[in-house]
Amino acid sequence: MSPLSVVSWNVNSVRVRLSQVAAVLAETQPDVVCLQETRVADGSFPAKAFAEMGYAHQALYGMKTHNGVAVLARRPFRAVERYAWCGQRDCRHIAVRLAEGPWLHNLYIPAGGDVPDPESNPRFAHKLDFLDALTAWFAGAGTPREPAILVGDLNVAPLPTDVWSHEKMLKVVSHTPPEVARLDSLADAASWVDAVRHVIPPREHLYTWWSYRTRDWKAGNRGRRLDHAWVTPDLAPAIRDAFTRPETRDWERPSDHIPVGLSLDGG
């Protein structure tokens, strides 16, 4: 496999954030970029702008208004697959197989609404169902597809150091025990390795999202690590670097998420 670098970012509208994505790509120069919450139908995706930045190979799975994922690459794909879990074509999961490279899954897991109760909140129920469906697939048909990378906005902060206060967040959607248990099961289903925590030790607090509903996001630093980059065990020895780009949260009209990057050695 040749060396590979990936940047993943929930941009919360690719059209609003286009110049910011361009700036991140110019700085980080990844081979592949995975976007979530593009919020645009494929016909309106700014394909030409990304092609001019060097990302001529594009796998889109978008819809009007909500959700939407995209994979943009400097080199061709051998295969592209779009998934519709829980019977919904809601544009949350696309996978590509890179030429001379691994499978790459780009995911936008449902946020789950505000109330962490599947009985009263259908959005939370859907989030749990989505995680269960994905886990079942990776435990079955998905397993032999190694090597593989999984990135995206998983909307779960699994570790105590992935949130600003473990105690205060236990009843807040994104850090509740049933969600964390399901994310752990998803990871176990293909023995996924948390590549970011492989590089940045779990004892260190690390966040990739800060709410818009705070005047000064840095003042309280009430962040959560919702965005992830995982690899199958065969790729773990190749992990060279993982990083985030918190400075983007300070830009004018920012996304509420920041980019997550991963680079792998060739071998």
Place this chain on the structure above:
DNA sequence: ATGGTTGAGGTTCAA
């Protein structure tokens, strides 16, 4: 204390 902000699209909803 049940607020607060953002984006898309349409006069509200999801995040």
